[in-house]
């Protein structure tokens with residue numbers, strides 16, 4: 001068994017091999033490998049004894065379950081109205097300037113991906129963004145640069 | 155002159171002896187507590203406003219070995235962040251409210267469906283869950299509560315979609331009926347309530363329906379959390395009695411130059427200045443899950459409308475044609491009018507489409523796109539066209 005096959009096998013042991021186990025398994029695979037590769041989706045389908053199309057169909061429904069390669073750190077900047085009013089464009093610009101990627105792209109070293117997302121529930125402290133599960137609020141271009149620097153050093 | 159809005163302090167009140175309240179309810183009996191909930195007039199705080207007592211009563215009276223209690227913590231409506239605040243500051247009350255529901259309806263298992271964006275709350279919630287499970291076992295109640303996560307889909311806040319997602323499927327809403335109370339998670343009777351609703355049931359257990367009813371108005375009992383953001387003198391989560399007018403709200407929260415207030419998030423209504431005084435926030439006017447977005451006169455209503463349409467176009471689950479194609483066409487349509495590729499009269503065609511979506515869409519998402527669309531176009535037509 002390859003590493004990822006082994007990992008998926010353990011997840012199936014942990015969550016069970018029912019259809020209800022699919023979401024937590026997909027979520028943990030994304031946490032581990034940053035996205036769902038074709039190979040991993042095939043393996044999940046085998047473990048749960050459902051069709052690969054079902055796995056793919058479910059995964060593609062959810063914006064946090066990427067099926068294309070993503071960076072280790074997934075940056076999601078809120079694009080919804082209040083953050084928009086609070087200059088989310090400046091935040092995107094600062095990130096683009098620093099990492100040389102536009103929304104929808106991943107850095108060549110595989111470290112960062114940048115995406116837009118919808119309201120994060122931090123409107124009163126916008127503009128807001130997530131990096132993986134961490135939230136960052138009341139962003140300014142300077143603040144965002146400091147945050148990215150700290151991730152670059154990780 | 156600023157009028158004094160009626161502030162309340164129930165949801166975030168520091169101390170609540172949940173264990174003792176649970177014992178009281180057990181002494182009182184299931185039917186008596188359901189009657190309390192019915193008398194209190196409590197309606198669901200997730201937006202749809204279904205009477206909570208009635209929901210619990212139906213599930214209690216449905217015959218089934220297996221029943222579930224689900225807390226809807228998917229909070230995705232733009233401009234809403236009160237559930238996050240509750241889960242941060244009052245997580246015990248939420249999990250105890252769920253235990254209360256489980257006791258009343260006879261469920262042994264429950265789930266909190268937490269939006270993926272709030273994953274950072276997971277550790278805190280697990281601690282609250284463990285604490286509650288331990289105390290409740292000592293009371294002789296067997297209830298197991300699990301935490302599950304969403305994965306970035308607004309539609310999963312819709313209860314049937316949420317249950318699909320929990321079952322490992324695409325979060326596509328199903329037709330109602332059957333309602334979750336009869337046919338919910340894995341086909342079993344299920345109570346689905348909003349985070350704030352569960353806390354309110356604990357408050358009613360504490361102060362009783364008579365006291366609870368003194369808050370708010372005849373149609374909108376109790377207090378409500380409002381998520382306030384935008385061009386304000388203060389932003390954040392505020393606990394207020396329902397039944398105030400938008401005017402009163404703006405006097406307290408506006409920046410002195412308020413042009414419009416979006417009540418109820420992207421799926422709610424845009425109230426223009428001329429309507430502030432005679433629009434009531436509550437079930438006798440505009441009911442809301444609590445999102446209040448304030449816009450001053452420097453804002454372009456076109457940008458606001460376009461932003462909402464981008465949101466709906468992305469978040470439509472795509473399952474039914476009126477909503478999937480409708481959201482795309484509305485977005486394309488207003489952009490075309492703005493760019494003068496279409497005449498202004500095209501807006502009337504789009505209004506007809508929005509109206510069709512209201513009746514032909516399968517779920518609440520498609521049915522409510524027209525709310526913001528119509529209220530913005532009708533009140534700010536010049537801003538959309540020029």
Ligand SMILES: Cc1cc2nc3c(=O)[nH]c(=O)nc-3n(C[C@H](O)[C@H](O)[C@H](O)COP(=O)(O)O)c2cc1C
Nearest residue numbers: 198199200226228229230311312313347348351518
């Ligand atoms: C598109 C859509 C999104 C929704 N999002 C949420 C949500 O994030 N949280 C919530 O509690 N209810 C949401 N609802 C309402 C739920 O379907 C359901 O009515 C509610 O969870 C019931 O709980 P309540 O009676 O306590 O409000 C949404 C409804 C629709 C149509």
Ligand code: SF4
Nearest residue numbers: 471473474477517520
């Ligand atoms: S109305 Fe929209 S969100 Fe609801 S089922 Fe239809 S396509 Fe999906």
Ligand code: FES
Nearest residue numbers: 078083120122123
């Ligand atoms: S609009 Fe950005 S967090 Fe709500």
